[in-house]
Amino acid sequence: MRNHGLVVSLDAMGGDHAPHSVLDGAAIALKENSRLRFRIYGDEAEVLPLLEANPKLAAASDFIHTPDKIASEEKPSVALRKGKNSSMQRAINAVKDGDADCVISSGNTGALMAMSKLSLRMLPGIQRPAIANLFPTRRGHCVLLDMGANIECNATHLFQFAVMGEAFARAVLGIDRPSVGLLNVGSEDMKGHEHVRAAAQMIKEAPIDINFYGFVEGDDICGGTVDVVVTDGFTGNITIKTAEGMARMLAHDLRKAFKGSFLAQLGYLLMMPAIRPLKNKLNPQRYNGAMFLGLNGIAVKSHGSAEAESFANAIRVGVNIVQHGLNEKILEELDTSGAYNPTSDEKVVGEIA
């Protein structure tokens, strides 16, 4: 593992709480790891005063003024065309040009993916990058991908997501032989979309050592049945948001119940220490930092609503991926599997969510 002079490129203008959240997040990450260095891209009028107020962070950072920023509702195609001098594009370029090891942004997901794809390009052999997230389970957490980069997927894409997700769980999470499941509507061979069944066949037949569980269903995600859950970006995006919505509803209803009566409030106070670990487990801040897998460079998407603590976590995710040499491991795996030269010519319409 290397950790010498690792450089993180930051889009200081992306997200609801930028640039404060970005600079404060960087300061938190720096406190934990004093060897980090930052390249900070943003508007000097907004960013410089904040940077000057934190001499330690300033000493560890290069600041680059960028006149433009990508709006959160901007279409990716427009962002690509007009965003050449945006903080987002310039922060990505730092990775492309070898000036930084990874880039972190809380900005527009579609624009970040489109720009990263075009600037960093794909890992050789990878047809589509995927967005991967950690998600809480009964046993701890699992990796879910794709969370919305690819609305339409064919069997080869799902196969490559499985390879990338497995490499991530092994390299970055340190799981010895991560189990991999394909999300489906049943566990039997004949269930689900044809391309999902074809992907299962490809994984089984590939000359690689993947601990393939087979099909998993929706309740297997939180059930912790497997370490890596693979699906297309449409299903993945809706699934993860539905589960988050369920967790939020329950938290809301519990809070209401706790406030309901004097006895309930007293009960809540007594239980608080026992409930705290659960609250932590579900804290979205802990899971902030979606990985773009399959790019020839490391890019991490922080949630648009991320605040400092949460943004610091996205930085940790990026640093972790770099330190563990994830891309090298994905390439090794793909090389072995022969997936460098996929022969599939299935028609697929690509989109960015």
Place this chain on the structure above:
Amino acid sequence: MRNHGLVVSLDAMGGDHAPHSVLDGAAIALKENSRLRFRIYGDEAEVLPLLEANPKLAAASDFIHTPDKIASEEKPSVALRKGKNSSMQRAINAVKDGDADCVISSGNTGALMAMSKLSLRMLPGIQRPAIANLFPTRRGHCVLLDMGANIECNATHLFQFAVMGEAFARAVLGIDRPSVGLLNVGSEDMKGHEHVRAAAQMIKEAPIDINFYGFVEGDDICGGTVDVVVTDGFTGNITIKTAEGMARMLAHDLRKAFKGSFLAQLGYLLMMPAIRPLKNKLNPQRYNGAMFLGLNGIAVKSHGSAEAESFANAIRVGVNIVQHGLNEKILEELDTSGAYNPTSDEKVVGEIA
């Protein structure tokens, strides 16, 4: 509303706890509504002793011996071919032949849907039946469809699901102008699969009075944004199971937290009255009874693991649908919308989950 001599046909052999759960469930439903009558299909050696032990239920029921039963893992195609004398098929036939108003089964979903489709046929103009479920939200509950009857859907199917779901929310749930949303990965017009966008267009342009909200995302389901959430059976099945898995994980973790220490246990006891409504809200028994919408006859799928109380709820769902004349309302709506003669010739591969 009619309620005179309403006859419910029961597959007494379907589900993990059959026939006990079915007969005990029928007894519970009968206690609430003494005008119900049952036609009970099953193996006489297993069912008759139970029926004879409950004279009130026996007096309200006709029992019909059926030699075969459909196994829970049977393929729908095999069930159709070999199940002519099964309790499931005969119970469905009772609705087809006009001997019963609705049929309830806890058996194999795929087989029940295939048999119902073939025996009852579709409502005129409906291309595909859908499975609809109630789901808890912040505001109460919403209707979700399709929950797994149709893995691949085109725009016309989604449009018809919207019409059927809206009619259900209006007729059976009594909501005045139910709002309808199409599940997607974003709220903007350009997001998601082409057929989802095309369905939105169809709903907007149809000459019917639908309170169409537009696209909704995963977290809008529990958020209670709309009364009816429409999606394809692949996404719907995975989504609902993922949310259930999340709720189960949280309940499991909370139970563990409550048992953690003496203080936590005491706190739990104090809070119990406040937590009870939440527990009830999430109780899957309350939501048992998935509606098959779009068939020319009422069929309700009870969960395979349903016990008596839960099965009684599935009976209530069936009775409710009959009493509110749901199918007549769907037909009116379709007639107005001109969806009787859909011109779509999109290629779609049909499957039953």
